Amino acid sequence: MPKIDKNASSGASGSDLDPTDWAEFRALAHDLLDDLITHIETVRQKPVWQKPTAEVRARFSRSLPHAPNALSTVFDDVRAHIMPFATGNLHPLFMGWVHGAGTPVGMIAELVAAGLNLNCGGRDHVGIDVERQIVLWMREALGYPADASGLFVTGSSMANFLALIIAKIEALGPLSRETGLRSADHALVAYTSSEAHGCIAQAMQLSGLGSANLRTIAVDSLGRMRSDELRAQIARDRAQGFLPFLIVGTAGTVNTGAIDPLEDLAAIASEENLWFHVDGAIGALATFSPELRSLFSGLEKSDSVALDFHKWGHVPYDAGFLLVRDGTAHKRAFAQSAAYLQRADRGLAAGETWPCDLGPDLSRGCRALKTWMTIEVLGADRIGRSIAQTCALARHLAERLQGHPMIEIKAPVALNIVCFGIRGARPEMLRELILDVQESGTAAPSWTMLNGELVARCAIVNHRTTSADLDGFVSALFERMSELGFE
Ligand SMILES: *Cc1c(COP(=O)(O)O)cnc(C)c1O
Numbered sequence: 001m002p003k004i005d006k007n008a009s010s011g012a013s014g015s016d017l018d019p020t021d022w023a024e025f026r027a028l029a030h031d032l033l034d035d036l037i038t039h040i041e042t043v044r045q046k047p048v049w050q051k052p053t054a055e056v057r058a059r060f061s062r063s064l065p066h067a068p069n070a071l072s073t074v075f076d077d078v079r080a081h082i083m084p085f086a087t088g089n090l091h092p093l094f095m096g097w098v099h100g101a102g103t104p105v106g107m108i109a110e111l112v113a114a115g116l117n118l119n120c121g122g123r124d125h126v127g128i129d130v131e132r133q134i135v136l137w138m139r140e141a142l143g144y145p146a147d148a149s150g151l152f153v154t155g156s157s158m159a160n161f162l163a164l165i166i167a168k169i170e171a172l173g174p175l176s177r178e179t180g181l182r183s184a185d186h187a188l189v190a191y192t193s194s195e196a197h198g199c200i201a202q203a204m205q206l207s208g209l210g211s212a213n214l215r216t217i218a219v220d221s222l223g224r225m226r227s228d229e230l231r232a233q234i235a236r237d238r239a240q241g242f243l244p245f246l247i248v249g250t251a252g253t254v255n256t257g258a259i260d261p262l263e264d265l266a267a268i269a270s271e272e273n274l275w276f277h278v279d280g281a282i283g284a285l286a287t288f289s290p291e292l293r294s295l296f297s298g299l300e301k302s303d304s305v306a307l308d309f310h311k312w313g314h315v316p317y318d319a320g321f322l323l324v325r326d327g328t329a330h331k332r333a334f335a336q337s338a339a340y341l342q343r344a345d346r347g348l349a350a351g352e353t354w355p356c357d358l359g360p361d362l363s364r365g366c367r368a369l370k371t372w373m374t375i376e377v378l379g380a381d382r383i384g385r386s387i388a389q390t391c392a393l394a395r396h397l398a399e400r401l402q403g404h405p406m407i408e409i410k411a412p413v414a415l416n417i418v419c420f421g422i423r424g425a426r427p428e429m430l431r432e433l434i435l436d437v438q439e440s441g442t443a444a445p446s447w448t449m450l451n452g453e454l455v456a457r458c459a460i461v462n463h464r465t466t467s468a469d470l471d472g473f474v475s476a477l478f479e480r481m482s483e484l485g486f487e
Contacts, residue, residue, distance in 0.1 A: 037104060039083055043464070046091070048093050048441055048442065049094070050085060051085075056085055088444055089102070090102060091464075093465070094443075095443065095446070095457075097446055100308075100309075100314045100315070101314050101461065101462040102314055102317075103316075103378070107316060109316075109374065113365060116366075118369070120368065121356040121363050122362075123348045124347070125348070128355065131355060131366070131367075134368050135323070137380075138150055138307075139323070141287050142287060142323060148326075148327055150322060150323045151358040152368055157320075159306030159321060160199050160200055160203050161207070162333075163306060164190070164203040164277070168188065168207055169329075169332065170275060170332075181209070186241055186242055186243035188244075188245045189215060189242045190209070190215070190245060190246040191244070191246065191247045193217050193219050193250060194216040195255055195258060197253075200279065215233050217229045223411060223414070224259065227264035234268070245275060246276075247275070247277070248278070249277070249279070249302070250278070251284055252283025252414075252415055257282065257417040257459075259283060259296065259415075263297055263298035265298065266298045266301035266302065269303075270301075275303045275304070277304045278305045281308045282312065282415070283295075283296060284296070284306075285309070286387050286388075288380045289387050305323045306321070312383075312390075321371075331353060334357060390463070391413075394460045401474060404481070406422050406423045406425075406481070406487075407422060408420060416459060417460075418460075419456065430447065430454055433486075434446065436480055436484075442472070442473065443476065445457060
């Protein structure tokens with residue numbers, strides 16, 4: 001073999017893309033890292049959110065730079081034009097939608113993953129082992145068997161989509177991967193509740209099955225799928241010649257945090273021989289909390305679960321995950337033979353199953369590393385306690401809000417989400433109030449529709465949120481309400 005000069009440092013040739021001055025790079029990088037750590041440490045002192053200024057918007061509408069810029073100039077851009085204008089979800093009073101807050105250790109993990117630039121589509125390296133470690137942990141946490149398989153994806157939208165594809169191929173047979181929907185004699189129909197996340201209907205659209213073939217089953221007064229209605233709808237569909245293939249239950253709905261009767265759904269799926277998938281985007285990680293775990297009984301009987309480490313697990317975006325009971329069914333849906341992906345019994349091409357056999361992504365980053373470091377450093381129990389704490393805080397918030405004679409809680413607080421309205425207020429006024437609060441920088445609630453009615457919604461996901469933060473929010477909200485004439 002030719003001799004390689006192992007003492008030469010990168011950057012010395014001038015034609016590579018590494019820094020020419022490593023000492024300068026090291027110093028500037030350390031400074032930026034310090035600033036990021038301070039940013040997280042002092043996030044409570046800053047506005048939750050502020051709109052990017054005109055100057056910021058202008059900064060990001062320039063044309064392609066052909067010449068280099070000094071590293072320090074670009075780092076200063078990051079400080080001035082990016083860091084102050086982020087989503088806001090680090091802040092304890094960010095309560096809009098359902099956003100994770102991240103953690104400092106997750107940030108460092110991203111740095112490590114990017115530094116090593118792991119490509120986790122396949123091949124034999126430790127990144128694949130780290131991902132397998134998470135599969136092992138999630139099998140354990142969710143009560144899945146030892147041959148269950150798992151895969152990191154962007155988020156639960158993608159995980160739900162992949163689960164639907166697996167269920168479809170199991171229903172139609174593996175040949176349908178080639179023949180498509182022509183191998184179906186009957187139209188496939190799936191079932192979910194009227195409170196299911198919109199990505200389920202979208203998955204039906206993307207799969208070619210069509211969202212008209214998704215039956216949305218009515219919910220009870222607690223927002224949970226009605227299993228009697230589900231049974232009746234399956235019977236009607238069978239009588240009409242449809243082919244039921246999938247039930248999608250939700251463990252923590254996006255609107256109110258309601259948990260479908262998972263035991264009942266598992267029993268129906270088993271009797272009817274349907275795939276039982278659970279959208280656990282919000283709720284699945286609540287099984288880390290002994291106090292909450294029993295609410296999710298039946299989850300362990302599902303065929304697949306979608307979940308998000310980036311929500312209640314606070315792994316930095318993005319870190320969605322799919323767990324599939326029957327690992328061979330999972331692989332059957334996605335594995336393909338390509339010459340450049342051939343395996344060997346040794347060397348870099350070793351390994352029987354690679355992540356690229358379990359989903360459509362080939363090149364993919366190492367979402368597993370930040371998940372592993374987060375759970376390894378914090379421990380599942382501590383994450384579980386912070387999840388349980390957000391649920392307690394949601395109940396506290398609901399109580400405090402009810403201290404105002406005009407405020408009405410609009411849905412039972414099943415987990416960590418509080419939906420409320422203002423008696424007699426027109427929907428536009430409620431929207432204006434929420435937008436005012438967002439723009440003031442004090443807090444970020446959002447809104448949703450419940451039973452056709454616009455309601456304000458606070459999802460307490462953030463591990464940093466305290467009852468004092470929420471009391472401050474309630475005071476600010478009441479004050480703004482009185483300025484707007486809600487007395
Ligand atoms: C957030 C969410 C999704 C979508 O997950 P992403 O990670 O945003 O793709 C799906 N279902 C439920 C219940 C959710 O809360």
